[in-house]
Amino acid sequence: MKLDTSGLESFSTLTAPGDDVAGEFSAPPSFQLPNSNDFDGFVKEAIQMVKPAKGTTTLAFIFKHGVIVAADSRASMGGYISSQSVKKIIEINPYMLGTMAGGAADCQFWHRNLGIKCRLHELANKRRISVTGASKLLANILYSYRGMGLSVGTMIAGWDETGPGLYYVDSEGGRLKGNRFSVGSGSPYAYGVLDSGYRYDLSVEEAVELGRRAIYHATFRDGASGGVVSVYHVGPEGWKKWTGDDVGDLHYQYYPVVPSTVEQEMAEATGA
Amino acid sequence: MARYDRAITVFSPDGHLFQVEYALEAVRKGNAAVGVRGTDNVVLGVEKKSTAKLQDSRSVRKIVNLDNHIALACAGLKADARVLINRARVECQSHRLTVEDPVTVEYITRYIAGLQQKYTQSGGVRPFGLSTLIVGFDPYTGTPSLYQTDPSGTFSAWKANATGRNSNSIREFLEKNYKEVSGQETIKLAIRALLEVVESGGKNIEVAVMTKEEGLRQLEEAEIDAIVAEIEAEKAAAEAAKKAPPKET
Helix, strand or coil: CCCCCHHHCCCHHHCCCCCCCCCCCCCCCCCCCCCCCCHHHHHHHHHHHHCCCCCCCEEEEEECCEEEEEECCCEEECCEEEECCCCCEEEEECCEEEECCECHHHHHHHHHHHHHHHHHHHHHHCCCCCHHHHHHHHHHHHHHCCCCCCCEEEEEEEEECCEEEEEEEECCCCEEECCEEEECCCHHHHHHHHHHHCCCCCCHHHHHHHHHHHHHHHHHHCCCCCCEEEEEEEECCEEEEEEEEEHHHHHHHHCCCCCCCCCCCCCCCCCC | CHHHHCECCCECCCCCEHHHHHHHHHHHHCCCEEEEECCCEEEEEEECCCCCCCCCHHHHCCEEEEECCEEEEEEECHHHHHHHHHHHHHHHHHHHHHHCCCCCHHHHHHHHHHHHHHCCCCECCCCCCEEEEEEEECCCCCCEEEEEECCCCCEEECCEEEECCCHHHHHHHHHHHCCCCCCHHHHHHHHHHHHCCCCCCHHHEEEEEEECCCEEEECCHHHHHHHHHHHHHHHHHHHHHHHCCCCCC
16 A cells, blocks of 8 residues: 555656766656646646545544444435435444445445454454554555545544544545544534534433434435435444434424414405 | 575575574573563563773663663674664554554564564575563553564563573573562562572673563662672571571470
């Protein structure tokens, strides 16, 4: 996974002896640039083309009894909903979860790769890797691919010897430790519900319900989020999946249809 | 540079790696080093050849830190030791950087042993001519550990061990006299073991103690002299008790 820097090596040995005008010193390291007037703009556009928008809503928060991880299940390509049943919560190992936001392939592959690294660490060191360590491994890998078009906005949640752990890691190479995170296009809506309903000493049932409601509200307002709400709880024994409700059902659960009371009934117009 | 790909350490017809065995010879000629693991501390002791009058004795420290909680002593080629120690120190920091946790003693021992093994199976290099005694505290469980590596790249954990000159006699002594002790007793046991083969006196021994709270502490010459005197007194008392006629009618 080392950064490929062969393009930065000196090509001075390839120039023919007679060509070098300056003569004494070798040419600086260089690589071929595309023919364009605005190179910076071109690079920006190229990155944007490869980077799919993070159309999703995922959230995770630490509370007294562990970590709650919740996500929707919609995959969209622009305005087209390509799937309503994507697994956005990835089970790295029995005590660690990762969420998927951004490029689905990138997230899936690198989470699976992280799972391999965690297992190798366990075998070599006869102890489980900490959430800190696992998130750091992923962040370092993503940093080494920085600028190459990976799109990953993930949260690593788990329970280790020091208790519950939650880290946000993204493809820019950023890594943040925190108690509450939400990632994706629906995250503003999820934050609203999550932040207003959050207390550290929630019970497990209350916390699961909070996570579910936050995702539901995000799917209600954000077009790129929808499908099924999955909520996981990570406790000292590992993770456990709690819910997988369709947001359509949830909507009528939270806002059941009430037959509206008729204030005034329109009577037949009597001939005046 | 195809010339430098040729391996120096190759098998003999009867399955020996002679270069590795010669490296062990170099270790056997090196100064004695002993390590003793107690219940709450670990002690390293190294034979110190008398320093020349003009030499600054502080520059020849034989017991070194690899990290706050890990220390190393070795027997053999000291120049090789410097290289190995530097690589180990970098690895300790690199581990802290990549997993945000200090290394365990077992991890860094495995790394050093792996490095020593690599040099028995590479082209154009010779094995490191030293055996190391690595001590420290596990950052998670807080238990003290003592490990030994040798030029072949094998490593194992020990309750007490010795390497270098006359290590066999020291090990015999330790096997006879080892007890799970703590605190000052561990230091005494280590010095007693070293005194089996070294001229007594604080000038000829370098001793360091590793505790969980304080990390590595090098003992002053005066302190070592005091303990040596204590040990001599105990030995004398034991001799006298043996020689005195039994007090029975």
